[in-house]
Amino acid sequence: MNERWVDVPLLGGDTLRVEPVNGHTFRIRRRADSRFPEAALNKYDIVRKEWPPVRFECEENGETVTVQTGFALVTVSKRDGRIVFRDERGQVLLRETERPASPSGTGFAAEFELTGDEKLYGLGDESRHLLQKRGHRAKMWVKNVDCYSPIPFLYSNKGWGLFLNTTWRHFFDLGHQKPDRWKLFAKRGELDYYLIAGSDYGQLLDRYTDITGKPQLLPLWAYGLTFVCNQQANAREMLDDAMSFRREGIPCDLIGLEPGWMEKHYDYSVDKKWHPERFYVPGWARTGPQTFVGALERLGFKLSLWLCSDYDVTYQAEKLAGQEARAGGSDGASDDYNADDFEQDMRAHAPVYMDGLTKRDEPWFRHLTAFVDQGVKAFKMDGARQVNEHPDRKWGNGMDDEELHNAYPVLLNKQMHDGFREHTGLRPMVYSSGGYAGIQQYAATWAGDTGGGPKPLISMLNHGMAGHANASCDMDVFTPEGIHFGFLQPWSQVNSWAYWRHPWLLGDNLLPMFKTYAKLRYRLLPYIYSAAHVAARTAMPIIRAMPLAYPDDPQSDGLTQQYMLGDYLLVAAFTNDVHLPEGVWIDYWSGERFVGPADIKANIPDDRGGPLFIKAGAIIPEWPEMDYVGQKPLDTIGLHFYPHGKSEFALYEDDGTTCQYVDGRLALTSISSENSGNEIRIRIGVREGRYEGMPERRSYEISIHADGEPSEVTVNGERLQPNEQWQYTDGTITLKVDEDAAGARPLDIRCIIAK
Template sequence: MGSSRAAMIVLTSTGLHMRIEPIAPHTFHIRINRTGCFEAPSPLVRLGVVAPSSAPVCWEMKMREEDMDLSTESASLRVDRRSGELSLYGAAGTLLTRQNRPPRSGYETQADPGDAPAGASDDGFDMQFALAAEERIYGLGDQLDTPLMKRGCKIAISFRNGKEVHAPVPLLLSSERWGLLMDTDRRHEFDVGCSSPDVVRIRGNRGELAFYLFAGGGLAELLRKYTELTGPAALLPVWAYGLSFNCNQQATARDMLEDAMKFRREGIPCDMIGLEPAWMDRSFDYDGPINWNPDRFYIPQWLPKGAHTFMGALRAAGFKLTLGLYLRDDSDAGKQLHLPENWYEYLKPFVAQGVLGFNLCTPIPIREMANAPVAADDRSEDAESLPHSTAVSRSIREGFAAQTGLRPMIYTPVGYTGIQKYAAVWSGGRSRSHLSVLGLGLSGIPHMAVDMELHTAAGIHCGFFQPWSKVNSWAYWRHPLLLDQELLLLFKTYARLRYQLLPYIYSAAHVAARTGLPIARAMPLVFPDDPRAVVQQNQYMFGDAFLVAAFTDQVYLPTGDWYDYWTGEKFTGPADISYRVPKHAGGPLFVRAGAIVPMWPDMEYAGQRPAERLELHVYPGGSGEFTLYEDDGVTFGYAHGELAVTSIACREERRVIGVELGPCVGRYPDMPESRIWEVVVHALDKPAAIKVDGKQWRETSGSFKKPSPASWSYDRKAGTLRLLVPDSAERPDSIRLEMSLSRGREVQRTSEQQRPPARSNAGQRTADELEKEIEVALETGNTAKMLSALERWWSVRMAEAGSAEGVREHWLAMNSLFVRGAERKGRTLHEIAGGDPHLRSRLQPTGSAEDAYNSLAQLAARIIEYGKEQGDTYGIIRQATDIIMSEIDRELSLHAIAERLHLNSSYLSRKFKQELGLSFSDYVLEKKMRRAKELLLAGSTVAAAADQTGFKDASYFNRVFRKYWGVTPGEMKS
């Protein structure tokens, strides 16, 4: 076994010179031409996509008469010395792929003209690999109207192929555990089993044949090896994983500030505000300075920085500003984009003013550019160089880092392989936009977002479950506050959920930057051995825990247990679901059993308040692990070890749920020294006992405003167990939580939505589980679901009853549940029964099991019917919020508003929390504090702000304001 950086040169009997270099134990760099002169560096090294490896690779060569083997510890490459055909083998000697035709680099004059692509010159190339019968091919970037699995497709690595293309990536990943990356910056084409079903053919009109061939395991491991080859993806600043909003291209500074303040006034979390390139005074050509458009964005030249500018106002409200830049046109024949030296100097003044990112865009949309007509005699396509947005992105990233020490947010609609190291990628809307996200995730670009389809519930659902989320007005009027009330409420729900999930998303981003495994993961990446899963294109995993279905109500659940995030129902896979989306949701969302999901408290923008209290949601079922990555969120310190990592695990064995919080390893600047974990376990049964580090904790009522130490609570309706666990950054050992479940029968949840296959384990549920389903059905008005659950509950209870006395006992127990359901609707059970004497008689106990069940079924149906008669819940909440906003200058009480709406106050309180995610008092406080902040920033006195927000005592107003905002009203004014 030898060790060398030298490459092997092989001359075939057909006159091809082959240069083969093992650059990693699993990767070979292969260059083929007819001259034997291999210019250095090769294209991807010259572009900075691949860094030359300085580490030697141990390899061994075996030469035979007809062929030779070049072997490393992880792979071997066999070369036919006559034809130049290659075969790649894995570490165990398994054949992974082989060429079934001699490669060509340069076309001989005597060759059949049909062998060369149209317009090919003497320096074009052509090669092909055999495809196995069941082999699946992924990667190759994003191109309109192509599926995730590329077998059967013809993919042009070009921007002038008549189709909408955002980021063509010449990366091919195979289900047979091998991958290929073309080493060229010229237009070329992949024919993946389209012209001939059993081969993949790669052809180009210019340049030598050069590529990287690598062996690996599954698709996830191949992505990791691609990442090792090209370098890790850029980690975005933590706020970039929140919500981004791009203003209309005609916006002025006032319009932009109004767009921003609408988010704050409505309590919609948002971090990034972007401007189209019309913000500047002239078209930027990278050759000279630019300024703000004086008519739209006036800034006094004698005082261009500070809180008095529109950028200062944005900063005070927690927004980050990004500016649009047009990319230079580099698509003309033979042109290479040569950026002027030190051109970033022209951007420095804007960064100094507070700009935190740049949106690269094209003067006309990609779709229009791709379909632009080309003259019949225009041969420029033959010599087309792929775009160099990578060079622009790299220059901005490096210049910004040198100027500020911070990570910028750079996003571009076009790019080539390697763009992931410097920028995120975005595109305009397309049908089934998630396919762009998943396709680029399978091509080594983990940060892809498609403009949110704002005017549909399904579009909002998909838009918030992308690696980063973007609402783009561009030439339109796409602001969430312009939506109808139902969609606006839905948008708020998803925006708040997105921000709660930021520690989960940011941890997945760390994994993506390190390994190439994207945040949004196509099903073949996660379930490669499930033939049903790999064909699913309308669903994907979002991180380790969430299964998202996009633009469909048909869901396939792989093997294992799954929780419906919206309803709490539990399913067992493999199973097909015909899903009915709840009114408060936009699409199916499931959580894998065993998942651990950290959540931040509600915030309007990332970093608004220290994350010293984290919710930790645990979904029991088997074993699960999660690694929480934390850093300062804005600098490059994480790359130098300024990072805190916490490993968390859960397991369920013999009806004991165990959660282990590992010690926090590592540090970063301004890291909290202590933390409170609010552990939320989604347990279908109330636990019998809780132990923390071996000490038993006691049950309490569940109020966490002033929680008792060493206590826990259980919400039966929500099916959640909660406890607060204090933690310290210096803790050396793990914290261990053990939850012993009750003795209820261990049975699996099913649903009328589920169509389980024969193998599905969908048996009876425990009585407690069924009671919860009955409560949910009563609350949501689902009569069929309620009657189904009630019938099964009665069957379980009658099996235990044993006597007429037992029948009465269970009958009374269910009636007590009905009483609570009636109270939540603001009425007594007798009031709901109304004038129906027959129904009122059903409120008396009976000894007949059949009569008892019939009376329960009639009462339950009447409760649901009564709820529907009372009208839409959201209409009630809207009436209440209208009163609050119109009378914000008065003292507002829950009881007074409930009386005005002729409602029970406890019912209104509960509906408030359910529909808006806030208690009545928290909602009123939030609106008053926001109004007070607006008044103070507009120049109002403290006394006037207090009076106009309903505070008669100015000193009390001062205390409340400081507690809410962290500063006094006077400090806010200054």
């Protein structure tokens, strides 16, 4: 027994390795010999390699070996390698039913038992028609439109999760062929997976992302609105678009350019240049306020560039892994002298490479630093050709496409993310259509070239169910439903591309609606950004599928057109039929209250695009209206309370652009509400922590949505005067309160509602 793992020799000569990586998670590998080379995702630092030591015990009897941590245990049959996974109480979580197969060079397979009421979730963006996956058969292979981002992480309502640590093309049969069995298999590769024990879905997601990385926190402005110009736009037209947003009073932070910005359309090389006519940049003044990028910045915009890539990023991945590329070879002529070659014809000595695009000693991101230095703040990674198959390609690290294809989007986006962060010291905004396990660490995603309807919604929900928080899609601006859904996502994007999706061209009905939703989103940014902070710490996504938010509601699995946005907002899209889970719910548009569980047909106002409900007990912070993030100081923010029982909210704030929040440079404000009888008690805690640019003193504009007019309102025991210090209008109590000068005392608000 090794201090980090246990190798179990099996009857047929194979070796099964059990490695507890923490108290709840075990890595299981099987080989025909006892050598276990590191898997690609671990080697390239996508999957975590280093873990603190774990205390475990190993018990062996005649038939089995059991490895136990105190929180979970794995029992292995020495005869055939089958495993049984149990929790700390000894309850079976997962049982293997057939001898696992992993003969060298011929793929792998493992089959497990499904219990009668078991449910299965996960697998990422491989399916756009269901959330609960039992009965489904999944092909895990990155493919344009059909399967942009498969994630080989599966979990169950029985308290287990399984992450399959492979990049090879593989499959999950989840009770499709045999209703009481589920199976994973591949024609190539070796059996390597992590077993995770957890008491609920949130805990399983948190522990899975301990392995593959937590979702990144985007720059604060990235949670505003992104607008991508028509691909034929030039610098003047791009600036006209920016000015139109400001003239119309529509908040927006990021302007994107499609491939028309390049001198060569769809330039895959590392020799890109601005289009000399559309985006002329004087050679003597490439940077500074006089450029079109500088003009955008003065208007409060950031600039994003569209990219395509067919570059071999494995050379840089190998370099970063501290290993020479397995492809070997020399970049120049041979230094060996051959006496018979008296002519020394160098054309016959130099190696010839099929890949004429990649510069083996130049990392992909290096050529982009020139654009970043000019002020570019974001990059859109198109599907071309990160999601294309390369059937006859041998990659620089020695892999063929069967092994690398799934990993390519993650490697590419990792190098984009790391390159930008290292070059600038700022958080990257890289957004990609393709992905695989670990993509949540490096890039936001959008649902590719599939529009902004119900299927992209399911895609985003499945992303969240697999640990990826920053998912979006192209907003359908031509329907009220598309606008409604498009603004109530983790991040929002309007992509004109080859079309004219400019908001000011939407007409008299849709333009006011677009403005309303854009302003609503910007008011909700502190709520959304706090949810993004929670995701970055725990992997609980910003938008939450109903099975994740309400796992005990028997209808949750079928609710593919509604979701929770953070803890307190329920959004339905492309339907008026809404299922309200247990609790009290308030229609955001009308204020009408409903008691769940209930199935209702929501009444949607003519100037809105879909249902939006508030969970009673909600605490929702709001910003003042602004055209872009950072336009106005945030020394005063709003807090909306919907008292019901006990509730709380954690408001996270930081500088919005750097990575200092990772080192604790942030402020956390704990806010709570309690409603008992005719008394409402609210506490706004002191801001704990600091960050650069933090307001020295904070004021709060309080709105308490109450059942009646108060007879008394006090703040820290001091009774306030009605009409002067607080007001009551149409069911809402409003008042403004200030932190004390030292910011060291909580604010306690008490309201007595007149009977």
